[in-house]
Amino acid sequence: MNARYALVVVGTSTGGLHALTRLLSTLPGSFRLPILIVQHRSKDSDERLSGLLRVASQLPVSEAEDKEPLRAPGVYLCPPDYHLLAEADSLALSTEEPVAYSRPSIDVLFESAAYSHGNAVIAVLLTGANQDGTRGLQAVKHRGGYVIVQDPNSAESGFMPRHAVQHVVADRVLDLEQIASELVVRASEARVA
């Protein structure tokens, strides 16, 4: 199948552990798009987060390595103290300065995906307590990608998704279970010739 979308990027901050666990445990093992995740975390955090997500998900979960080929199924979590970027067919890491005090930064991931994958990107912004992600969603939208924001009222911390929906016209504003089923539907969509 010539699929309409090639890549899912996910950004979250405060409350992300629960949100990611629920989202990934709801996605079926048959989900066939690579998923790149930025979760704000301290630079000293260890690999416990990826361990927890690995247990929760039916998809293979790992911490991203630089120049690792993008594979599907595959869930790639940004390591602490790096930015994660999407290249055309691989992952890239960067130690450039934090953006709005964050490294990793959600904006950096989303903007890179918009540049490398154009309109084949699905961007998902979840719970959080800052403004990261809004600019990135604008870039995704600008290049014709698909934008899903967690319903701020259903989020553990509604500030980040609320800021996003105030500044970007999201394609969907949904709670976590609905996001999982929306992703499954979008992943099966065929490319319009």
Next chain:
Amino acid sequence: MVTTPTPDLVTLAASAASEGRAQSFASATSDLERLEMELLLLAIYRHHGFDFRAYAPASLHRRIRRHMGNAHINTITALTELILHEPAALQRLLHDLSVNVTAMFRDPSFFAEFRQTVVPLLRTYPTVRIWHAGCSTGEEVYAMSILLEEEGLSERCRIYATDMDSTVLDHARQGIFPLARMKEYTSNYFLGGGKRSLSDYYIAKYDGALFAPRLAKNVLFTQHNLAMDRSFSEFNVIVCRNVLIYFDRTLKDHALSLFSDSLATLGVLCLGRKESLRFTAFESDFTALSARERIYRRNR
């Protein structure tokens, strides 16, 4: 006067009635931007001799965009125009394109592992030559120098610290780092196996920390471009952390072959925490001394 197509194109996209039209429009913008990038990099290379064409596109694009934001340049083509016709534009761009974010004892566990695994090897050599490639403003070089002094190795070690950007090397030679970061560095230093107090090595002066000049006594800071320059000596250790992530696969392979040619028999190669020899042609030429800390040893 340079025209700026972006806002009009945005309006055009918004008004595209069908999703199909919006889709083809969006991919056209990406194609156009890629073309502009290609032309810019070609102009920099052909006109000035600096080759960024094999840099990792995602982060390079980001740095170019950031430079354009700082310099109030609206399109990549407008930047190309400046690069070709305004002599001072290149230096400003080069400075923004090189990544000069660094720290002392970044990834402390690497330095702890280096003490434990590499230092005993170095003790067996009468003289040790170390190449620190992509040293930026020098924080990691001073960190290494401190480590070697504490292990009693500084007299026999010579560090060649290189970067492609000469302005950061001037900074590195001075050995003055922001005082505000000493708290973070002190904690890194201890976690990395530091044996004294980091403050033994510097004097606070205004908002800077001036490091002891003896730490730079056996260090030669010199310009070297991994993309264009050749091997210049033979080394027992090469440290190149978080530099190859800015290269594409071809250029990374090129740099690794340069390192491989520059390493003495059984020489040690240290990469950044999330960089590896996996997915490269050099995987079988090296053995991991510490897979976790990305410390490798040449097999022959």
